Every structure is written in C-alpha cells, then in structure tokens.
Amino acid sequence: DADVTQTPRNRITKTGKRIMLECSQTKGHDRMYWYRQDPGLGLRLIYYSFDVKDINKGEISDGYSVSRQAQAKFSLSLESAIPNQTALYFCATSDPQLGQHFGDGTRLSIL
Amino acid sequence: AQKVTQAQTEISVVEKEDVTLDCVYETRDTTYYLFWYKQPPSGELVFLIRRNSFDEQNEISGRYSWNFQKSTSSFNFTITASQVVDSAVYFCALRSVGTDKLIFGTGTRLQVFP
Numbered sequence: 053d054a055d056v057t058q059t060p061r062n063r064i065t066k067t068g069k070r071i072m073l074e075c076s077q078t079k080g081h082d083r084m085y086w087y088r089q090d091p092g093l094g095l096r097l098i099y100y101s102f103d104v105k106d107i108n109k110g111e112i113s114d115g116y117s118v119s120r121q122a123q124a125k126f127s128l129s130l131e132s133a134i135p136n137q138t139a140l141y142f143c144a145t146s147d148p149q150l151g152q153h154f155g156d157g158t159r160l161s162i163l
Numbered sequence: 164a165q166k167v168t169q170a171q172t173e174i175s176v177v178e179k180e181d182v183t184l185d186c187v188y189e190t191r192d193t194t195y196y197l198f199w200y201k202q203p204p205s206g207e208l209v210f211l212i213r214r215n216s217f218d219e220q221n222e223i224s225g226r227y228s229w230n231f232q233k234s235t236s237s238f239n240f241t242i243t244a245s246q247v248v249d250s251a252v253y254f255c256a257l258r259s260v261g262t263d264k265l266i267f268g269t270g271t272r273l274q275v276f277p
Contacts, residue, residue, distance in 0.1 A: 083263055092172075094254060094267040110264070140206060146263040151198055154208040 055079045058143050058155035065133055066163050073128045073158050075143030081153075083146035084126040086110075086118060088139040089157075095142060101126055133162045165190045167257050169268035176245050177276050184240045184271045186255030192216075197231065197238045198256040198265065208254070214238060245275045 056077045065071055075084065082103045087095040087110075097110030099118040107118060115137060119127045130137055138161050144152040166189040176182045188197065199211040212222065214231050222229045226243045242249055255268045 085264070087265075087267075092269060094269040095256075095265070096267070097264055100264060142208065144265075148263065151196065151210065151213050151258065152263070152265055153210075154200075156207045159206070 056143055056145055056153050056155040058141075058158050060158060061156065062159045064161045064163065067134055069133050069162075071130045071133050071160070073141055073143075073160070075126045075128070075155060076124050077126075077143075077145045077153075078124070079145050079147070079153060080123070081145035081147060082123060084120070085144040085146065085152065086116075086126070086128045087142045087144065088112065088137075089142065090139050098128065098141075135162050138162045165192075165257055165259065165266045167255050167266050167268035169253075169255055169271050171271045172269070173272040173274070175274045175276065178247060179244050181241060181243050182245050182273065182275075184242075184253050184255075184273065186238045186240065186268060188236050188238065188255070188257045190236075190257060190259065192259050194260045196258045196260070198258065199229065199238075199240050200254045200256065202252040202254065202270070204251070211240075211253075242273075245273075247275050247277055249273060250275045 059074045085100045086098040089095045096112050101107050101120045104120050117129045141158045143155040146152050168187045195216045197214045201209040228241045230239045252270045252272045254270045256265045258265050
C-alpha cells in the first residue's frame, strides 16, 4: 500500500462547484503539505500543517482551504472552483531526516 | 529570499549520450537541504537524492551523479549513458531546516531518443 494516498486521482468538474481533495498517510508524520503543479511553474506550496492544531498558508493559498482532521488526514478544499485552478495537486508528508514523501497526485480539471 | 533556478527548460539527447541538468539555488540559511526528484510521464514524483549543505562530497549512484558546489550555489545532476527510460521532468528543490517546506525549480524536461 502507498504511504501517502490521494483521492481522487482524477476529477473533472464545473466552475463554481465545491471540491475536496483528500490525503491520508500511514507514515506517522506530523507534517503534511499541499502543492499544486502547473506547466512551466514547478510545484508551489498551497498550505501546510505541522500538527492537527497548526495550519499555515503557503505562497498560493487564495481560493483554497484545508482541514487537518487527524494526524493521518489532510484535506484540501476549493470552495468555488474556477478554471485557473486546473492543475496537478500533490500531497506530501515530511520526515525531518529524509525529506518529503509525495502522493501520486490528483489531476483536477475545471471546465 | 529562497529560490531555485533550473535554466534548462527542455533537453533532448540520443540514447547513450551523457547529459547534465543544471540547478542553481539562493538561500541565506547556513543549513539547508537540496533534492532532486524525477517525474515520469505517469505523473508521480520519484525521490532521487537529498544533500545536506554541510556535505559537499559528490555522489554517484549507478548512472546518476550529483555535483554540489557551495561556492557557486549549484547542485547539478548528470546522467551517464542516458536511456529512453530516463525521459521525464526533473525537479531540483531546496528545503530549509525548521520549516521543511520545499522550494522547487521549474523543472527540466529531458527527452531521450532511441
């Protein structure tokens, strides 16, 4: 089983819809992250969480919200999706010694 | 400010050629980590290497090698005798101790033709 699991893997939806991307991990790490990847821009940090009670904005948090329901779960929400949020989204956990472990990504298309 | 620059947007080579992917970083931290990730066409991110800022030894892993030079703030990645399976987008990333946030470069797309 994957250590960091993202659901769904692919999603097509319409402008204005509310969408939730889920991430769960079995690594026992406290720190979790959400990134988005756009062609030519690399990965950019949306939100990160150091534990259940600690949520921090990344460089591109506008239009997104997150929920850390438990140590193992970190969800990303788009309250009212817009086309320029079409991207590949990655969840990651962090091991201070070894670095970040990424999920396989969620391809989100907003029409 | 922290920044990672991968100036090569796309590189094309023929199989068995050697290829070097450049990475230049900026940081004011004295302690930091550098990473390389591979993203094949399937989309997942594959960890390749982590380098501590205090360790400037070059590293070799099979056909892969990395050259870390603090004097020029560079962490370049060389693939020797490239293969078609090396075709992917490669990302260099910088992490500060404490935050664990990764700052990614924009990636270099490598295409290896048979």
